[in-house]
Amino acid sequence: MESKYWNPRTETMPRQELEKLQLAKLQRLVNMAYRNSQFWKKKLDESGVAPDSIKNLEDIKRIPYLTRDELNQSQLSRPLFGDIMSINTSDAVRYHQTSGSSGKVPLRILDTWRDWEWVSEAWCYGMYGFGVRETDVVYLAYGYGTFIGFWGAHYAAEKIGALTIPSGGLTSEERVQRIINLGVTVLVCTPTYAIRLAQVAAEMGIDLARESRVRLTIHAGEPGPSIPATKKMLETAWGAKAGDFPGMSETGGSTAYECSDQCGGLHIPEDHYIQEVIDPDTGEPLGYGQRGELVLTSLGRMALPLIRYRTGDLVERVESSFCSCGRTFDLYQGGILGRADDMKIVRGVNIFPSALENIIREFSEIEEFQIIIYKEKDIDQVMVKVEPKPDLDPNAYPGLKANLAEQLNRAHRLSFNVRIVDQGTLPRFELKARRLKDLRDQPNATLD
Ligand SMILES: [Zn+2]
Structure with missing residues (x-):
């Protein structure tokens, strides 16, 4: 054998x-x-x-x-x-x-x-x-x-x-x-x-x-x-x-x-x-x-x-x-x-990109995503941008946004801002993806 x-x-x-x-x-x-x-x-x-x-x-x-x-x-x-x-x-x-x-x-x-x-x-x-x-x-x-x-x-x-x-x-x-x-x-x-x-x-x-x-x-x-x-x-x-x-x-x-x-x-x-x-x-x-x-x-x-x-x-x-x-x-x-250097601390909560990915990938209607950590009035915030699959009915966007935010919030006891973005606006990767951006030391950076 x-x-x-x-x-x-x-x-x-x-x-x-x-x-x-x-x-x-x-x-x-x-x-x-x-x-x-x-x-x-x-x-x-x-x-x-x-x-x-x-x-x-x-x-x-x-x-x-x-x-x-x-x-x-x-x-x-x-x-x-x-x-x-x-x-x-x-x-x-x-x-x-x-x-x-x-x-x-x-x-x-x-x-x-x-x-x-x-x-x-x-x-x-x-x-x-x-x-x-x-x-x-x-x-x-x-x-x-x-x-x-x-x-x-x-x-x-x-x-x-x-x-x-x-x-x-x-x-x-x-x-x-x-x-x-x-x-x-x-x-x-x-x-x-x-x-x-x-x-x-x-x-x-x-x-x-x-x-x-x-x-x-x-x-x-x-x-x-x-x-x-x-x-x-x-x-x-x-x-x-x-x-x-x-x-x-x-x-x-x-x-x-x-x-x-x-x-x-x-x-x-x-x-x-x-x-x-x-x-x-x-x-x-x-x-x-x-x-x-x-x-x-x-x-x-x-x-x-x-x-x-x-x-x-x-x-x-x-x-x-x-x-x-x-x-x-x-x-x-x-x-x-x-x-070890991937972990981010946001308002005292430890965030690992792989843990976020595990939650986001549960939503099969999401094609691509990006996580942005930034400061607003001196307070740390996390935004998750998601690009839905092209065949997803736009009427389903509000539900997707609310469900994802709820899952993320519940897992981290932290409030996440979820934003739905247009098809093709997020970067695509062939080798290692870089889906997390930490803009906290760049006060003038825009979120778009
Ligand atoms: Zn084995």
Whole structure:
């Protein structure tokens, strides 16, 4: 019988054996980083951690956390790639850089051939585990730029043996057409863009759930498929199962994955990463079921040694028994729950964009939305702009507005202003959506 695991040996490895494997890989990584990266030699020397003093997994806690700011500083002080890199440029085969969203300085990243092999391997765990097979036709709907995006998924699809189709600079209409004409069975893109493609298809008179052969949609970049209402929306629009495979440029790709059991959690490929959860304020380690910041160590990416990297993502780790698939890897219940810096405080109430999204996506008559936080007479206000689907009768607008406001108000004990806006006025996104605007430090900004 065909295995449901990409790597049956590691994915079902007993905990004790798994930890032994992690330790051996951690020792290799720390030694290599100390020898080849000036940044790491200095950092480890300064914290008094001799590479050969890592004797058990607990010893990782002696290594100080690594921050995005340190990565940026390393590259600013030693352009282009910084003193953190462990290789010469001539040893690299790939170049990627972060998207520069949220105003951060872009990070430039090199990979060796081996690193890239590891990146695609980690993606294979997820894609194969979700059900992608060699008989599939995989379509990657994104721009193929230097943003790492779905490059890892592309190589994983080939490695699994599926027919792999890039889509580069095509328009959304052309992509819909190819998905139908080429008999695509697996779609890979951001959740936002999958919803957009379904809207474009509807405008073309095409019902993708009925007229396409897509049976799986694979997502990264945003937490959408782990937000219940958004998952339902994706699965209904495409008539397919929607899976969540979060990752980031710094870590090299997929850092957790949804298996075909869809238990509501994401497995951690623990033989490829050591993942810790900490209190974002104190840095203290947290246990199972406690919400905290994800800290990552990439065990297979050597050009950019990433040890105890503070991701800013919030997660709640649970034991492997949370899922019934037989994997011994722990999971994150509910996926990536948001980012520590995503949370907004409005009149003393904590607001997470993903929680708002979960409420708004329950309304299938809403096509697009935007959240604006602003000040009015020195008091914080939240406005939710919604764009209804084109076929919604305008007579239904007042009811939609009142219902949505009531749901939002009830969940947050805060009063939200809901405004219905015209078709096509809100921005559409192909990669990561930016649907929240905080204008509180811009008193002269208009709300239109
Ligand atoms: Zn599972």
